[in-house]
Every structure is written in structure tokens, then in C-alpha cells.
Amino acid sequence: MTQWPQIEDTAAELIAEARATTGIAIVDTDALEPLTVLLDSLRKTAQFTPDGAVVKRRYILRILRNRLRMQRDLAAHPEILDIELLPPLLIIAMPRTGSTKTQKVLAATGDFNALPYWMCLNPASESGIPNEDVRNRIADVQAYADWFNEASPDTKYGHPMAPHEPEEEAYIMNLSLRSRVLAGFANAADYVSWLGTQDMGAQYRYLYDTLKYLMWQGLADPAKPFLLKCVVNLGLEPEIRAAIPDVNIAVMHRNPVSVLPSASRLGTVFRAAFSDQAIDMSKNPSRHAFAMKRHLAHRTAHPDQAFHDICYDRVRTDISAIIDGLYTFAGVEPSADTLSNIARWEAENPQNKHGAWSYAATDFGFTDDDVRREFSTYIDWVHANNICDWR
Numbered sequence: 001m002t003q004w005p006q007i008e009d010t011a012a013e014l015i016a017e018a019r020a021t022t023g024i025a026i027v028d029t030d031a032l033e034p035l036t037v038l039l040d041s042l043r044k045t046a047q048f049t050p051d052g053a054v055v056k057r058r059y060i061l062r063i064l065r066n067r068l069r070m071q072r073d074l075a076a077h078p079e080i081l082d083i084e085l086l087p088p089l090l091i092i093a094m095p096r097t098g099s100t101k102t103q104k105v106l107a108a109t110g111d112f113n114a115l116p117y118w119m120c121l122n123p124a125s126e127s128g129i130p131n132e133d134v135r136n137r138i139a140d141v142q143a144y145a146d147w148f149n150e151a152s153p154d155t156k157y158g159h160p161m162a163p164h165e166p167e168e169e170a171y172i173m174n175l176s177l178r179s180r181v182l183a184g185f186a187n188a189a190d191y192v193s194w195l196g197t198q199d200m201g202a203q204y205r206y207l208y209d210t211l212k213y214l215m216w217q218g219l220a221d222p223a224k225p226f227l228l229k230c231v232v233n234l235g236l237e238p239e240i241r242a243a244i245p246d247v248n249i250a251v252m253h254r255n256p257v258s259v260l261p262s263a264s265r266l267g268t269v270f271r272a273a274f275s276d277q278a279i280d281m282s283k284n285p286s287r288h289a290f291a292m293k294r295h296l297a298h299r300t301a302h303p304d305q306a307f308h309d310i311c312y313d314r315v316r317t318d319i320s321a322i323i324d325g326l327y328t329f330a331g332v333e334p335s336a337d338t339l340s341n342i343a344r345w346e347a348e349n350p351q352n353k354h355g356a357w358s359y360a361a362t363d364f365g366f367t368d369d370d371v372r373r374e375f376s377t378y379i380d381w382v383h384a385n386n387i388c389d390w391r
Contacts, residue, residue: 002029005053011035018064026324052274059256062343083212089330091229093252096262103229107166109343113220118163120171131218157357158266168230176206184213204243235294248330254312255390264364265322267268282365289374341366
């Protein structure tokens with residue numbers, strides 16, 4: 001018997017509770033296996049704090065309620081899946097490469113359908129009627145964000161969370177119950193291993209259906225493409241392109257010697273909201289390098305597929321030129337307000353607006369040389385293709 005707080009419910013019990021609280025009688029059979037694996041894994045290794053266990057249970061119930069509501073609406077309105085979307089613009093990268101800034105600047109232009117945090121966590125309609133009042137959905141996410149920011153206040157230095165801020169579609173992918181992000185805030189090693197036996201395209205098919213569902217609800221403009229950004233996407237390009245037709249993929253690049261300590265620091269503060277457990281980050285260089293190697297292998301095998309590469313240094317110094325290149329790549333026409341909206345966002349969001357933190361590779365059990373060794377092929381590729389100069 002473990003000595004830390006746990007989520008005691010079985011998967012079947014949580015699924016039944018979601019049915020009872022939504023009043024939706026659908027039996028979500030597809031949720032049973034992945035949820036059982038996840039719960040078993042969390043009980044084995046998560047080491048929750050008392051609050052962490054309670055909030056994680058609520059988080060899982062939120063997922064199950066959203067799944068039921070979406071299933072209800074798709075059953076009543078199968079035409080939702082026939083909705084045609086403009087090709088989304090998807091930003092992929094390792095963490096801490098400037099992808100969040102690029103996403104938020106693009107969202108501020110008003111030229112894209114960005115996904116605010118509340119919509120990622122609560123994408124499903126409560127009523128099943130388009131254009132419903134969404135204040136309850138927003139308030140639920142506000143309460144969660146307030147708790148998270150209090151439970152792990154250092155989060156604000158690396159990735160502050162707020163309901164109306166653009167966020168990663170990973171939270172929508174979580175609703176598939178087949179996403180690595182479900183293990184990102186709490187240790188669930190066996191669940192991650194189980195995912196290695198699964199079709200990882202399921203999370204992207206779920207995402208694409210959800211984007212159509214958001215359009216049906218009146219929460220997106222059919223004349224604009226969706227803006228997506230998620231750091232767990234790197235290396236899963238075949239699954240992404242198979243699920244999301246005509247997706248435009250931009251790739252952020254930053255020296256991994258700078259990336260890995262920063263990403264490791266962010267990982268520790270995410271976990272700290274739910275657990276006091278010490279986290280072994282020493283394998284982060286090899287883990288992230290594995291995803292990058294898959295990405296490069298895919299590009300080598302598919303030279304016909306277009307990617308738009310962006311260097312982090314230019315994001316810091318010339319964001320307007322970066323945005324101009326992205327618009328051309330994605331075939332998006334800027335509006336009359338695009339440049340002024342970018343300038344306003346830049347003025348309102350200086351670097352380290354919420355404060356700064358310090359870290360070094362050795363804080364996490366690896367060295368800069370470890371990173372260079374793991375990423376040597378990638379670093380050579382970046383230099384050979386004149387994307388960045390890290391020499």
C-alpha cells in the first residue's frame with residue numbers, strides 16, 4: 001500500500017460519476033482502457049499531495065464530462081464532422097524555443113482562430129446549443145488556474161496560465177485519453193510506456209474533430225485558420241499530417257544547450273503543483289533528442305513536405321519579420337490592423353514580464369556537453385541549412 005494520497009476511484013466509477021453529473025446516459029466505452037491504465041499508473045508512481053490528488057481527480061472528471069458532451073452533440077448533429085476548416089497553422093518545437101511568444105503574437109493579430117486556455121480545457125458545450133453562455137466554462141478554468149498558480153507560483157516565470165490567454169491544444173488532445181501530456185504534471189511512467197503500444201494519431205483525430213465542434217458552437221470564425229502550438233508534437237509529424245489535412249507546420253529552433261535546462265525547470269514547477277516528489281530530469285537530453293531525431297528522419301524521408309523553420313534569436317529581435325514569413329508560408333493575408341496589433345502586444349508584454357528564474361544544466365543531473373553530444377546531428381543540420389548559427 002502506498003503512503004501518499006491517491007485517486008481511489010476506478011475508471012468505471014469515474015465514468016459513471018461523469019454520466020451522473022452531466023445527465024448524459026452515453027456509456028463512454030472508449031475511455032475505460034486508457035483511463036484504467038492512467039489511474040493504475042498514477043497510483044503507483046505519482047505521489048500526490050492531498051490537494052494534488054483532489055485536483056487531479058477533478059481534472060480527470062472534467063475530461064470525462066467534456067467527452068460525454070461532445071459525444072452527445074456529435075450524435076445529435078453528425079453534420080459537425082462535415083464542417084470544412086481552412087488549413088491550420090501549427091507551430092512545433094522543443095519547449096522553451098520561443099513558440100509561446102510566437103503563438104501569442106499571432107493570436108494578438110486577430111487573423112487566426114486562437115485557442116484560449118478555457119476553451120482547451122472545456123471545449124464541449126454544456127447545453128448542446130450553439131452560441132451558449134460560456135461563463136461557467138470560463139469560471140471553472142479560472143478556478144483551476146488560480147489553484148495552479150498558488151500551488152506552484154514559480155510557474156508564472158516560465159508559462160503563466162490564464163483563461164483567456166492562448167494555450168496549447170495539448171489540453172484538447174488530453175480528452176482522447178491517449179496523450180503524453182496526461183503524464184506531464186504527475187508521474188505516470190507505466191501509462192507512458194502503454195502509450196508506446198497505441199496509435200498516437202488518435203489524439204490528433206480527436207483534436208481535428210474538436211476544432212470542427214468549436215466552429216459549430218460559434219466559437220471560431222470560418223474565414224480564419226486555427227492557430228495551433230504544442231511542444232509534444234515534435235517527432236509525430238506523420239500522425240499529424242494524416243489526421244489534419246493540409247496543415248501548415250512551422251518549426252522553432254533554439255540552441256538545445258539553452259533549451260534543456262529551461263525545459264527541465266519548467267517541468268519541475270508543473271509537477272510541483274501536484275506532488276512534492278523529487279523528479280529525475282537527467283534523461284531529458286536523450287528524451288528530447290529522440291523526438292528531434294524522429295523529426296529530422298521524417299523530413300529526410302519526405303523532402304516534398306513543406307516546413308517553415310524559425311530561429312529563436314530572430315523571435316527575440318525581429319518578431320515582425322518572423323510573422324511576415326509565417327503569413328506567407330500559411331497563405332494568410334494580414335489585415336489592416338495586423339502590424340499595430342503586433343506592436344501593441346510587444347509593448348504590453350516585455351521579456352520577463354512576470355519575473356525571471358535561474359537554472360543550469362547541472363541542476364538537473366546533466367551537463368552542457370551531454371546536451372551537445374545528444375543533439376550533435378541536429379546542431380549540424382541546423383548549421384548546414386543556415387537556420388541558426390550557434391557556433
